Amino acid sequence: MAKRAIVSQSLDSCPINPVVDLVFSRWTTPILWVLRLHGRQRFNEIERRLPTISPKVLTQRLRQLERDGLVARTYYAEIPPRVEYEMTQLALSLVPVFETLVDWSEAxxxxxxxxxHAYDEAI
Amino acid sequence: MAKRAIVSQSLDSCPINPVVDLVFSRWTTPILWVLRLHGRQRFNEIERRLPTISPKVLTQRLRQLERDGLVARTYYAEIPPRVEYEMTQLALSLVPVFETLVDWSEAxxxxxxxxxHAYDEAI
DNA sequence: GAAGTCGCTTTCCTTTAGGAACCTACTATA
DNA sequence: TATAGTAGGTTCCTAAAGGAAAGCGACTTC
Incomplete structure (x- = not known):
C-alpha cells in the first residue's frame, strides 16, 4: 500500500499508467479477447480457449476484472454449479482502444x- | 525461448498481445512519456524525472526500447561522456494510441x- | 588530495508472479 | 464402484523481476 503510493507518486507523471495497470496486466487482454470473440461463456470454456493458463490464475484474473467492473459474473446455484462470465458495457467501451492497437500492430x-534484427546484427 | 514459444502459441489468439509486450511492459510508457514531454535528453535527466527508477532498470528499459526501434541513442565520446536519448519516428507513431488511452481514461x-468501491462494499 | 560528474555495470537480496499438483462437494453416468 | 464434470481453493515451489548499494575510468573542480 505504502509502496504503491510511492510508486504512483513518480508514475503519475505518466497519465496512462493507471489504464495500463488496469487493462494490460498479464492475461487480462487475452481473457477480454476471448470474451469478446465468443461472448458470454463459462469458466471451463475460457480455460479451454486459453490452453496455457492455470485455473488458479484464471480465477485471480477474473476476480480482478470483476472488481474493476470489466467482467460480469453470474452464478447459477445448480448442481453441478454453473457460472457465466461476460464483458460489461465498460469493457465494451475499450473495444475502440483495442482496435487502435490492432491497427498500429498491422501498420x-x-x-x-x-x-x-538490425540491432542484433550490429552485435 | 521454448517457454516463450509455448506461451505465444496460446496467446497469439489475442492479436494485440505482441503490442502489449512491446509498449506496455513495466516502465516503458513512463519513459516514452518523459521523452515525449521533454524531448531529446540525457540519461540523468530521465532518471531525475522518474524518481523511483533505479539506474539498472532504466538502462535495461532503454536498451530494450532501443532494440525495438522506439528510442534512438546518441553517444558523445566526451569527458565526462554524454549520451542522449530521443523517440524515433516509430515511437511517435504510437502517440495517437496513447491519446486514445488518455481519452478512455478521462471518460x-x-x-x-x-x-x-461497490465490489469492496459488498464484501 | 578529496570529491564530484557521467553513464552505466555488478552484485546481492527480496518480493512477487505464476505453475503443478492436489483438494473440495455434489451428481450423473458407465 | 469408479469416473467424470463443475468452479474453483490451497499448498508448495521456482523463476524472474526489480530494488539497494557499491564501483568504475577518466577527468574537473574545490
Missing part, C-alpha cells in the same frame, strides 16, 4: 522486427 | 473506481 509491428 | 476511469 508498424514489422518495423519493430526489422529494428530488432 | 471511464472513474467508473472503475466506482466498481471497485
Amino acid at each position: 508498424h509491428l514489422h518495423e519493430v522486427e526489422q529494428a530488432r | 471511464h476511469l472513474h467508473e472503475v473506481e466506482q466498481a471497485r
Whole structure:
C-alpha cells in the first residue's frame, strides 16, 4: 500500500499508467479477447480457449476484472454449479482502444522486427 | 525461448498481445512519456524525472526500447561522456494510441473506481 | 588530495508472479 | 464402484523481476 503510493507518486507523471495497470496486466487482454470473440461463456470454456493458463490464475484474473467492473459474473446455484462470465458495457467501451492497437500492430509491428534484427546484427 | 514459444502459441489468439509486450511492459510508457514531454535528453535527466527508477532498470528499459526501434541513442565520446536519448519516428507513431488511452481514461476511469468501491462494499 | 560528474555495470537480496499438483462437494453416468 | 464434470481453493515451489548499494575510468573542480 505504502509502496504503491510511492510508486504512483513518480508514475503519475505518466497519465496512462493507471489504464495500463488496469487493462494490460498479464492475461487480462487475452481473457477480454476471448470474451469478446465468443461472448458470454463459462469458466471451463475460457480455460479451454486459453490452453496455457492455470485455473488458479484464471480465477485471480477474473476476480480482478470483476472488481474493476470489466467482467460480469453470474452464478447459477445448480448442481453441478454453473457460472457465466461476460464483458460489461465498460469493457465494451475499450473495444475502440483495442482496435487502435490492432491497427498500429498491422501498420508498424514489422518495423519493430526489422529494428530488432538490425540491432542484433550490429552485435 | 521454448517457454516463450509455448506461451505465444496460446496467446497469439489475442492479436494485440505482441503490442502489449512491446509498449506496455513495466516502465516503458513512463519513459516514452518523459521523452515525449521533454524531448531529446540525457540519461540523468530521465532518471531525475522518474524518481523511483533505479539506474539498472532504466538502462535495461532503454536498451530494450532501443532494440525495438522506439528510442534512438546518441553517444558523445566526451569527458565526462554524454549520451542522449530521443523517440524515433516509430515511437511517435504510437502517440495517437496513447491519446486514445488518455481519452478512455478521462471518460471511464472513474467508473472503475466506482466498481471497485461497490465490489469492496459488498464484501 | 578529496570529491564530484557521467553513464552505466555488478552484485546481492527480496518480493512477487505464476505453475503443478492436489483438494473440495455434489451428481450423473458407465 | 469408479469416473467424470463443475468452479474453483490451497499448498508448495521456482523463476524472474526489480530494488539497494557499491564501483568504475577518466577527468574537473574545490
